[in-house]
Amino acid sequence: xxxxxxxxxxxxxxxxxxxxxxxxxxxxxxxxxxxxxxxxxxxxxxxxxxxxxxxxxxxxxxxxxxxxxxxxxxxxxxxxxxxxxxxxxxxxxxxxxxxxxxxxxxxxxxxxxxxxxxxxxxxxxxxxxxxxxxxxxxxxxxxxxxxxxxxxxxxxxxxxxxxxxxxxxxxxxxxxxxxxxxxxxxxxxxxxxxxxxx
Amino acid sequence: xxxxxxxxxxxxxxxxxxxxxxxxxxxxxxxxxxxxxxxxxxxxxxxxxxxxxxxxxxxxxxxxxxxxxxxxxxxxxxxxxxxxxxxxxxxxxxxxxxxxxxxxxxxxxxxxxxxxxxxxxxxxxxxxxxxxxxxxxxxxxxxxxxxxxxxxxxxxxxxxxxxxxxxxxxxxxxxxxxxxxxxxxxxxxxxxxxxxxx
Numbered sequence: 433x434x435x436x437x438x439x440x441x442x443x444x445x446x447x448x449x450x451x452x453x454x455x456x457x458x459x460x461x462x463x464x465x466x467x468x469x470x471x472x473x474x475x476x477x478x479x480x481x482x483x484x485x486x487x488x489x490x491x492x493x494x495x496x497x498x499x500x501x502x503x504x505x506x507x508x509x510x511x512x513x514x515x516x517x518x519x520x521x522x523x524x525x526x527x528x529x530x531x532x533x534x535x536x537x538x539x540x541x542x543x544x545x546x547x548x549x550x551x552x553x554x555x556x557x558x559x560x561x562x563x564x565x566x567x568x569x570x571x572x573x574x575x576x577x578x579x580x581x582x583x584x585x586x587x588x589x590x591x592x593x594x595x596x597x598x599x600x601x602x603x604x605x606x607x608x609x610x611x612x613x614x615x616x617x618x619x620x621x622x623x624x625x626x627x628x629x630x
Numbered sequence: 631x632x633x634x635x636x637x638x639x640x641x642x643x644x645x646x647x648x649x650x651x652x653x654x655x656x657x658x659x660x661x662x663x664x665x666x667x668x669x670x671x672x673x674x675x676x677x678x679x680x681x682x683x684x685x686x687x688x689x690x691x692x693x694x695x696x697x698x699x700x701x702x703x704x705x706x707x708x709x710x711x712x713x714x715x716x717x718x719x720x721x722x723x724x725x726x727x728x729x730x731x732x733x734x735x736x737x738x739x740x741x742x743x744x745x746x747x748x749x750x751x752x753x754x755x756x757x758x759x760x761x762x763x764x765x766x767x768x769x770x771x772x773x774x775x776x777x778x779x780x781x782x783x784x785x786x787x788x789x790x791x792x793x794x795x796x797x798x799x800x801x802x803x804x805x806x807x808x809x810x811x812x813x814x815x816x817x818x819x820x821x822x823x824x825x826x827x828x
Contacts (some may be wrong), residue, residue: 433700433701433721433722433725433726434722435722436684436693436694436695437695438676438679438680438683438684438695439680439684439693441676441679441680442676442677442679442680444676445672445673445676445677446673446676446677448673449658449661449662450657450658450661451654451657451658452658456649458719459648459649460647460648460649460650461680462717462718462719463647463648464647464677464680464681465680465681465684465693467681469681469682472677472678472681474643475643475644475646475677476674476677476678478636478639478640478642478643478644479640479643479644479662479670479673479674480670480674481636481639481640482636482637482639482640482659482662482663483662483663483665483667483670484667485636486634486636486637486663495634495637495663496634497634497635497636502631503631519660520660521656521660523631524631524632524633527631528631
């Protein structure tokens with residue numbers, strides 16, 4: 433006997449989600465079948481409400497219930513500084529740093545020639561347009577520190593410098609609370625280069 | 631900034647699913663937000679349809695769109711042999727074996743004193759009732775071979791033998807295609823005890 437059609441279809445759909453293999457999809461499906469109808473309704477409802485309710489802010493492309501988002505429409509923030517991040521999740525991580533009072537821009541990914549992601553596939557155009565029309569003093573590039581994030585940072589810096597806008601990149605070094613023993617060579621070398629007098 | 635309320639709620643619900651940690655729940659949530667409305671609808675629809683459409687067969691407690699399920703209502707099968715499994719997934723695994731023509735019974739778990747799962751928490755009563763009212767020759771116990779499954783098998787065997795019904799347990803030994811080098815001691819010892827003349 434194979435799995436009943438209805439279960440098979442659910443497993444198929446769940447299997448398409450990132451990081452979910454066939455075994456995990458099966459486990460989740462059978463768990464859902466054991467949940468009460470009420471619990472399933474609440475799960476499904478939370479998914480549908482988030483999907484319909486969250487919009488992309490037309491200024492920074494962060495996900496928000498409002499457009500423009502609360503950050504972009506906050507007049508107390510410094511509107512002449514923009515921190516460029518890859519994803520909305522990265523934005524949330526940076527926004528936990530209370531010292532930063534500027535705005536954001538969500539690129540929607542990073543350049544990745546191997547995955548055929550070029551400059552036209554992320555929001556580089558839109559970032560440039562925003563810099564051109566706004567009164568921007570500084571762009572802080574906070575893309576990931578992997579090779580794709582680095583490549584994107586270098587690419588962006590080159591274009592933005594031509595617009596006579598200051599471009600900075602988040603500082604490299606040892607993560608706080610880290611153990612030097614486990615830090616990689618490149619990180620230590622960057623930490624040495626960025627050493628500060630005590 | 632914290633995550634927007636709508637996303638937070640979805641993450642919370644997804645995090646409750648088994649094997650999904652906070653990071654994975656976040657990853658899945660943001661993936662869902664990037665899916666098209668159409669794709670989200672199809673995912674949600676497959677979940678709702680499976681949850682509402684799948685019933686528990688009132689004879690064997692397998693999940694099925696019909697009650698009784700196609701196996702229990704198949705008159706060509708041997709209705710005097712019942713294979714007892716822990717879950718509907720186990721039933722599907724056993725049912726792939728074409729030689730077995732009997733029926734099934736899904737216990738809905740295994741005895742586990744540590745998790746406070748006793749005989750009343752799985753369908754032991756219902757199995758006994760089914761044996762008593764039916765014309766049953768043999769009960770094949772196919773619970774897992776971990777300690778909980780073993781305990782359940784021993785417990786069931788004791789009760790069922792009192793009803794003068796033959797009780798068997800799936801044979802132990804080396805899995806087919808396995809490498810003896812990696813087999814554990816207990817399995818090898820069982821395989822020796824169960825050796826067959828060639």
